[in-house]
Amino acid sequence: MKKIILALLVMSMTASMVFAGGSSEKSSGATEAKPVRVACILSGPISDMSWNYTAHQGMLKIEAMGAEIAYQENVENSSLPDSINTYASDGYDLIFLSTNSYEEAALEIVKDYPDTQFVIINGQTSKDNVTSYGVADEDQGFMQGVVSAALTKTGKVGFVGAMEITPILNGRTGFIQGAKYIKPDVEVNAVMTGSFTDVAAAKETSVAMIQGGVDYIAPMCDNAALGVVEAAEDTGAHAVASGEGQNTIAPNAVVVAVIKDTSIVYLQAYKDYLAGKLVGNTSIQKLGVAEGVVYLSDWYKEAGAISDEAKATIENAYKALSSGEVKVQL
Amino acid sequence: MIETLSSFLSSTVRMATPLLIAGLGLVFSANAGIVNIGIEGFMLFGALMGCAGSYWTGSALFGALIAILSTMLFSAIFAYFTINQYADQTVVGAAINILASGITITLNRLVFEGKVPAISGFESLHIPFLEKLPIIGILFQQSLVCYLAFVLVPVVAYVMRKTHLGLQVLAVGENPRASDTVGISVKWTRWWTILLSGALSGLAGAFMSMGQVRFFSEGMISGKGYMALAVIVLGGYTAFGVLWASLIFGVGMALQFRLQVLNTGIPYQILTMLPYVITLVAVCGVNSKTRGPASSGEPYIKE
Amino acid sequence: MEDNKAGKVRSFLIAAYYPIVSILASFVIAGIIMQVLGFSPYEAFKGLISGSLGNKRAWGETLNKAVPIALTGLSYAIAKRCGVINLGAEGQVYAGALCAVLVGTEIDFLPAPLHILLTLIVAFIGGALYGAIPAILKNRFGASELITTIMFNYIALYFVHFMIAGPIKDYSSTSNFAQSKAMLVTARLPRILPGTRLHAGLFVAVAALLFFQFILFHTTRGYEMRVIGLNQNAGEYAGINVHKNRILSMFIAGGFAGLGGACELMGVQLRIMENAFNGLGFDGIAVALLGGNTTGGIAASSILFGALSSGANKMQMKSGVPTATVYILQGLVILFVIGKRLFDIRRMKRTAMGGAVK
Numbered sequence: 002m003k004k005i006i007l008a009l010l011v012m013s014m015t016a017s018m019v020f021a022g023g024s025s026e027k028s029s030g031a032t033e034a035k036p037v038r039v040a041c042i043l044s045g046p047i048s049d050m051s052w053n054y055t056a057h058q059g060m061l062k063i064e065a066m067g068a069e070i071a072y073q074e075n076v077e078n079s080s081l082p083d084s085i086n087t088y089a090s091d092g093y094d095l096i097f098l099s100t101n102s103y104e105e106a107a108l109e110i111v112k113d114y115p116d117t118q119f120v121i122i123n124g125q126t127s128k129d130n131v132t133s134y135g136v137a138d139e140d141q142g143f144m145q146g147v148v149s150a151a152l153t154k155t156g157k158v159g160f161v162g163a164m165e166i167t168p169i170l171n172g173r174t175g176f177i178q179g180a181k182y183i184k185p186d187v188e189v190n191a192v193m194t195g196s197f198t199d200v201a202a203a204k205e206t207s208v209a210m211i212q213g214g215v216d217y218i219a220p221m222c223d224n225a226a227l228g229v230v231e232a233a234e235d236t237g238a239h240a241v242a243s244g245e246g247q248n249t250i251a252p253n254a255v256v257v258a259v260i261k262d263t264s265i266v267y268l269q270a271y272k273d274y275l276a277g278k279l280v281g282n283t284s285i286q287k288l289g290v291a292e293g294v295v296y297l298s299d300w301y302k303e304a305g306a307i308s309d310e311a312k313a314t315i316e317n318a319y320k321a322l323s324s325g326e327v328k329v330q331l
Numbered sequence: 332m333i334e335t336l337s338s339f340l341s342s343t344v345r346m347a348t349p350l351l352i353a354g355l356g357l358v359f360s361a362n363a364g365i366v367n368i369g370i371e372g373f374m375l376f377g378a379l380m381g382c383a384g385s386y387w388t389g390s391a392l393f394g395a396l397i398a399i400l401s402t403m404l405f406s407a408i409f410a411y412f413t414i415n416q417y418a419d420q421t422v423v424g425a426a427i428n429i430l431a432s433g434i435t436i437t438l439n440r441l442v443f444e445g446k447v448p449a450i451s452g453f454e455s456l457h458i459p460f461l462e463k464l465p466i467i468g469i470l471f472q473q474s475l476v477c478y479l480a481f482v483l484v485p486v487v488a489y490v491m492r493k494t495h496l497g498l499q500v501l502a503v504g505e506n507p508r509a510s511d512t513v514g515i516s517v518k519w520t521r522w523w524t525i526l527l528s529g530a531l532s533g534l535a536g537a538f539m540s541m542g543q544v545r546f547f548s549e550g551m552i553s554g555k556g557y558m559a560l561a562v563i564v565l566g567g568y569t570a571f572g573v574l575w576a577s578l579i580f581g582v583g584m585a586l587q588f589r590l591q592v593l594n595t596g597i598p599y600q601i602l603t604m605l606p607y608v609i610t611l612v613a614v615c616g617v618n619s620k621t622r623g624p625a626s627s628g629e630p631y632i633k634e
Numbered sequence: 635m636e637d638n639k640a641g642k643v644r645s646f647l648i649a650a651y652y653p654i655v656s657i658l659a660s661f662v663i664a665g666i667i668m669q670v671l672g673f674s675p676y677e678a679f680k681g682l683i684s685g686s687l688g689n690k691r692a693w694g695e696t697l698n699k700a701v702p703i704a705l706t707g708l709s710y711a712i713a714k715r716c717g718v719i720n721l722g723a724e725g726q727v728y729a730g731a732l733c734a735v736l737v738g739t740e741i742d743f744l745p746a747p748l749h750i751l752l753t754l755i756v757a758f759i760g761g762a763l764y765g766a767i768p769a770i771l772k773n774r775f776g777a778s779e780l781i782t783t784i785m786f787n788y789i790a791l792y793f794v795h796f797m798i799a800g801p802i803k804d805y806s807s808t809s810n811f812a813q814s815k816a817m818l819v820t821a822r823l824p825r826i827l828p829g830t831r832l833h834a835g836l837f838v839a840v841a842a843l844l845f846f847q848f849i850l851f852h853t854t855r856g857y858e859m860r861v862i863g864l865n866q867n868a869g870e871y872a873g874i875n876v877h878k879n880r881i882l883s884m885f886i887a888g889g890f891a892g893l894g895g896a897c898e899l900m901g902v903q904l905r906i907m908e909n910a911f912n913g914l915g916f917d918g919i920a921v922a923l924l925g926g927n928t929t930g931g932i933a934a935s936s937i938l939f940g941a942l943s944s945g946a947n948k949m950q951m952k953s954g955v956p957t958a959t960v961y962i963l964q965g966l967v968i969l970f971v972i973g974k975r976l977f978d979i980r981r982m983k984r985t986a987m988g989g990a991v992k
Contacts, residue, residue, distance in 0.1 A: 040951075046436065046549055048445050073950045078910065079902045080947055082831065083695050087685070087951055102811050102907060164908060165599075165799045165812055192591045195603040195792070198550045201543040205342050205588040212338050213592055224548045227447060231544055249449045250546050366780075368721070408969070416973035421719075422923035425916060426968035433961030437671065440956065554788070557721075561781040600796035607788040614782060615775040623778075628719075 039063055039271065040088040041072040041097040042081065045197070051223040051244050052168075052263065056099050056122070059267025066271065081106045089114040095274050097122065097267060101167060107131075118279055120270045122263065123168060125285070132279045134266050137289025138168040139175030139329035140322060142221065144259040144295065145241045146179025147318040149217035150187045151311045152239065152256065159215035160191040161207055161229045163222030169193075172221045175329045182318060182327065190215055200228035207232030217241060219259075230255050239304060248301045256307065258298040265294045290323040337469040339585050344473060345543055347581030349374070349535040351480045353559035354566065354573035355487050356531030359524040361563050362491065364504040364626035367525070369409050369424035370532050371556025372431030377402040377536025379435040382547040383442045385450040391541055394450070395476065398537035399530045405431070406529020414521050417630040428556075436549050443547070452545035453477075453538070476538050481574075488570035500524060504624030507631040517631045535559070558610075565614055568623065576613070583609040652974040659977070660966035667962060668955055678953040682963075685948025686941035692948075694830025698902060700940030701835040702727070702911075705894030706918025707936055708846050709765070709887040711927040715850060716859040716883035717866055722768060722783025723891040724915025725790030726761040730892020731899045732794055733760030735802065735814045735906050738821035738899070749820040750900070754838065757896030758889040764790065765888015769881040779884075787915065798906050814906040823901040835897030839936075842890055847929040849886070859883050891915065920968055942967065 039060070047057035057072065064070045071093070076084050081103050088096055094117065098107055101123040111119050111131055124133030142160070149158035160176045162169040173191050180187045190210055194203050203225035207218055211232060219241040220229035226243050227250060233240035234251035242248060242258035266288050273279055288294040297319065300307060321327045353370055360367060377398040384401075385394030409427050412418045453474035461471040491497035502510040503520045511517050539555065540547045558580060565579075566572025583606030590602050665675035686696050706723040713720035734757035737749075744752060768782040799812040806815070823833040850856035859879050862869040870876055895911055903910055921939055925931025946960035970976070 048436075048440060048549060050447060054445070071951060071954065073947065074956065076947070078907055079898065080944075083944065083947055084951065086691070087948055102813075105816070106904075164795075166908075167811055190592065190594065192594070193599045194591065195599050195795070196553065198548065199553045200546075200548050200551050201346070201539060202553075202584075202588065204544055205346065205584070206591050208338070208342065209589045209592045212334065224551075227546055227548060228544055231546075246447055250447055252449070366719075412969055412973045416976060418969075418972040419923050422920055422968060422972055425920040425923070426965045426972070428916075428965075429920075429961045429968070430965030433958045433963075433965060436958030437667075437956060437962070440958075441671070557784050561784055564778045564781050598796050598800065600792045600799065604789050604792045607785040611771075611777075611782060611785045611789075614777040614785075615771055 037068045037095065037275070038093045039068045039070050039095045039097070040093040041070070041267075042076050042084050042088075042099060042103070043072060043074045044076060044100045044102065045223065046074050047072075049197075049223045050246050051226065053099065053223075054244075055261070055263040056097075056267060058262075059264030060097075062264055062268045063271045066268075068271070078102060078106050082110050085110050085114075089117045093117060095120065095271070097270070098124070101125065104133075118274055120274075120279075122266060127283050127285050132270070132273075132282050133285045134270055135285055135287030136168070136261065136263055136266055137287055137295060137329075138171040138221075138261065139178075139331060140289035140295040141243065141259050141261040142172035142175025142177075142219075143179035143182075143322060143329050144175075144290070144297065144315075144319065145172075145219035145221075145243070146176040146181075146189075147183050148241045148257060148259065148297075148315055149176075149219055150180040150183035151314045151318075152307065153184075153187065153217045155214050155216045156184070156186070157188045157190065157214045157216065159207070159210045159218040160189065161203060161210070161218065161220045161222060161225075162191065162193045163197045163203075163225055164195060165193055169221050171329075171331060174331055176219060176221075178329050179318070183314065194222065194225060197223045197225055200225050203228030204232045208236055211236045211238045217256075219243065220247075242298075245298060248303075252301070252303040254304060255301055256304045257300050259295065260298055261295050263294065265292070290319065291325065333466055335589075337466045339589065340467065341469040341473075342585035342588065343578065343581040344470060344477065345581075346584040347577040348473075348477050348480050348542070349538050349555055350559050350562050350577035350580055351484075351574060352476075352538060353528075353532045353535035353556065354562040354577055355480070355483050355570060356528030356535075357559060357563040358487055358491060358568065358570050358573060359500055360521075360528040361627075362504045362568055362624055363500045363521050363524040364507065364624050364629065364631075365413070365521060365525060365528075366420050366623075366628040367409065367424050367528065368421055368557070368560060369406075369427030369431075370528075370559050371552055371554070372424075372428040373402050373406055373529055373532035374536035374539065374556045374559070375428075375431045375435050375550075375552045376405050377533030378540035378551060379438060379442075379536075379547050380533065381537025382450055382540045383438070385452070385541060386442065386448055389451060391451045391453050394541060395453075395534060395537050398533040400533075402533025402536065403526050403530040406525055406532070409529070410522050410525040413630060414518055414525075417632055419630070420628050432550070435547075439547060439549060447546050450541070450545055452541040474538075474542050476534065476542055484570050484574045491570065501624070504626055507626050507629075511631075511633065517633070521631070532556070532559075561610060561614075564623070565610065579613050580606055580610055583607075652971075652977060655977040656970035656974050657967060660963060660970045663966055664959070664963040668959060671955075671959070673953055673955045673959075678949050678955045678959075681949040681952035682942075682945035682960075684945075685952075686945030690827070691830050692944065694827055694832035695944040696937065696940040697832055697836055698940070699944050700936040701833075701839045701901070702894040702898040702914050703917045703921050703939055704839045704932055704936035705842055705890050705897065706915050707921035707925065707932045708842055708918075709889075709891035709894070709915075710919045710922040711925075711932060712846060712850070712859075712890065713883050713887040714922065714927050715863045716879055717863040718769065718772075718779055718880055718884055718887075720765070720768075720783055720884065720887050721780065721919065722765065722786050722915070723887070723894070723918045724912070725783070725787035726765045726888040726891035727895035727898075727911045727914050728790040728794045729764035729888070729895070730757040730761035731895030731906055731911060732790075732797060733757050733892070734821075734896040734899050735817065738817040739802075739815040742818055742820075744820060746820040746824075749818070750823065750834075753817075753821045753900060754893060754896055757892045757899075759892075761892015761895065762885045762889035765891065766881050766885045769884035773877045773880060791909075791912075794906060795908055798908065804905070812908055816905045817900055821900060822904065823897065831902070833897075833901030835901040838893055838897050842893060843929050843933055846890075846932075855879070855882065891918070894918070924968060924971060938967075939964075 045053040220226035230240040230251040233254035248255040380401040381398035384397030458471040507517045562576040566576035587605040709723040771777040804815040858874045924935035
């Protein structure tokens with residue numbers, strides 16, 4: 002025990018000695034045009050092929066525009082203040098918070114850094130140095146519902162979510178309304194599996210659902226979505242994927258993906274920041290089908306031909322949603 | 332109805348198999364006096380290596396072999412620190428879990444470059460005639476690894492009860508000092524049981540990433556390693572005990588998935604508790620007081 | 635006089651040898667891994683160390699992280715001392731936090747000191763009762779606590795998820811997230827060091843450490859527990875009531891873990907969200923074992939763990955090393971601190987010479 006105390010002492014001494022000198026390096030190079038420094042705090046891993054993956058893609062797009070970027074994955078709410086403090090006190094100009102679960106914890110700290118602009122994805126607050134951008138999860142769910150209902154032969158479609166959190170609840174609402182929009186008498190089975198990571202649970206639940214007569218199934222559960230589309234592949238049913246890349250493991254099942262590309266939201270926010278639009282902004286922009294954030298991928302041919310009639314139905318629904326003719330009622 | 336029943340059976344078997352495989356490995360190491368919570372990490376490591384192996388070689392069989400061998404190697408870390416360095420087993424196990432989580436996530440990004448490639452998984456192998464049986468026919472349409480797991484049960488039981496090797500393991504677990512005096516190498520016995528349990532956990536992990544599904548996903552073991560630990564204790568440290576204990580858990584999982592889909596109105600959080608509650612009730616219902624070997628968790632220091 | 639001084643330096647160096655070498659070795663290996671992966675180990679470690687111990691604020695974060703895991707560490711330790719392996723701190727943390735959130739959000743007429751005290755007491759009792767169940771099951775049915783505590787972890791976790799998605803959900807919040815209401819201001823632990831987030835949970839942890847030391851080594855009960863822990867049969871033979879002591883040790887163990895959840899809730903998180911307290915219980919096991927289930931050991935190793943995890947945040951921020959690589963470092967540190975005999979120079983020499991003689 003004494004030894005560990007000593008080790009801590011040594012670590013802290015080393016810290017102060019070695020790195021105290023390090024801070025002086027930064028003062029040079031101030032004359033050049035400094036790149037905008039953008040940081041992003043993510044709630045999950047960037048490899049989830051979904052929410053955090055597209056966020057990371059957005060950051061890469063921002064980097065391609067000449068900004069200096071940094072990000073941190075898997076940040077729990079408890080360490081959020083620490084993360085914000087570190088980035089903001091280090092002089093980052095723009096900090097993205099990737100989820101609305103950060104919102105309340107963040108609002109208490111952002112006041113301390115009036116010179117830093119914060120963007121909350123799916124947040125509810127836009128004032129002072131905080132701007133929120135919404136992502137229309139319901140649009141994604143709506144289009145998944147439209148495709149499922151237009152193609153189903155059994156009249157039963159399924160939705161597999163992870164947990165009862167706002168984005169997924171909105172997605173579920175959208176799914177039900179999308180399906181009913183195409184076929185008012187369609188039977189919708191919507192469940193939550195309780196986990197974003199337990200792929201086996203998502204798969205088994207989906208199999209059970211398909212055996213109950215569902216022939217088109219749509220996931221909205223990040224990592225676990227892979228389990229859902231694979232269940233469809235194994236049972237000969239079909240799936241409407243929630244992101245790109247899911248068809249590689251289920252080529253015969255995934256007919257199309259309804260992509261929710263949040264990278265566009267990040268890029269939009271960055272452009273708005275550069276244009277100075279974020280200062281004094283108190284509105285919350287929600288981006289969905291109309292803004293090109295939610296869109297259909299190409300039809301994946303391996304999963305079988307789709308009649309032109311069905312394609313036309315889906316196409317019309319897409320147009321109706323993007324023109325604002327129909328709206329998801331939350 | 333028949334279809335529902337047989338799909339329920341199939342689901343039960345699929346969920347029980349990884350616990351069974353890992354549990355059979357634990358029959359050896361646990362009886363030798365090793366308490367290894369690092370099983371979770373072993374399985375995670377095996378799950379990744381199986382997928383990576385299958386991705387590199389294009390063959391599920393080689394994937395499984397790579398998973399087995401590499402996890403065995405990984406388990407040597409555990410064996411070395413607990414046996415040769417006399418370190419506490421639980422703390423090394425905890426370190427193994429943290430390490431495995433770090434290594435798998437890092438490797439996952441390197442190997443698959445953030446994509447989810449299609450890999451070849453364990454194909455189901457239909458056994459002629461038997462597969463045609465009503466209801467239980469589905470049990471004969473499983474993958475090779477699954478059959479292997481069930482075939483291993485009597486084998487492991489025989490080795491543990493009837494052979495010299497098995498008796499040595501039991502002796503080491505029950506009284507290491509006495510075993511040492513009669514010429515059984517405690518060190519070596521514990522070493523090979525850990526390596527064997529490492530190999531089998533690797534296969535169990537590979538079954539999860541190549542049998543239950545066909546891809547690796549970060550953190551996908553989700554506590555199944557701890558369940559394997561529960562299975563060995565619930566099964567009274569015997570092979571057949573492990574079999575029925577993992578089946579109980581499999582039933583719990585399969586039941587939960589089906590209840591979810593029925594939209595019973597029961598909140599999903601309550602349904603997800605089901606397998607754990609069933610296991611709990613089962614543990615309390617077991618009359619024979621399950622007791623581990625006397626030297627469980629104790630490092631053995633030769634004098 | 636000078637001899638004395640030299641002697642002190644010498645004994646300090648000897649005492650400091652193992653931990654320093656252990657930690658250095660894990661840094662070197664992790665550094666090599668990072669280099670191979672294409673990150674700068676220098677930048678990474680600079681982030682890690684400055685982020686955990688580099689300034690006052692960093693120390694505050696480190697201690698804040700140490701508080702709950704010191705408490706869950708005590709939870710494992712007190713049960714272990716009585717021969718019970720408590721893998722259930724994870725669930726007991728949730729049980730304590732759930733009770734704390736009920737008291738901390740629903741009772742609105744108490745002044746701060748009383749409210750804080752009441753919340754802590756209720757969290758202790760909640761965790762303690764939850765912790766006592768496995769002990770009762772063991773006494774009554776002989777159910778191994780190795781299994782039951784793990785099962786109770788999942789049950790607590792999902793039950794809390796159920797509660798925050800329905801019965802105690804915060805419907806007033808704009809985000810509609812599955813989360814409890816925020817703790818009332820009177821039930822929050824105050825900050826105790828200006829310029830940092832360090833909260834009064836530190837005092838709770840210190841008090842719990844002292845209580846642990848007191849009950850184990852200065853009371854008859856503690857003596858009985860330790861006897862059972864060393865040899866249950868001897869305890870029974872000496873007429874000690876094993877069942878009663880087992881329940882008591884798990885009661886206190888659950889209470890400690892419950893306090894851990896409460897401190898994290900009242901000082902840092904302020905409300906319960908899904909998976910908010912995951913990992914605290916298992917970190918506690920590592921901390922207890924690293925500290926040899928002793929008071930001072932748990933205190934020191936919880937700070938070490940706190941430093942590693944608070945520094946890890948900055949490490950990724952500064953160097954882009956994935957958080958995952960931080961886990962590798964954490965795992966290695968535990969392994970090498972535990973396997974310190976690896977670095978025993980005298981033994982190495984002996985082995986080398988023995989080999990030469992042969």
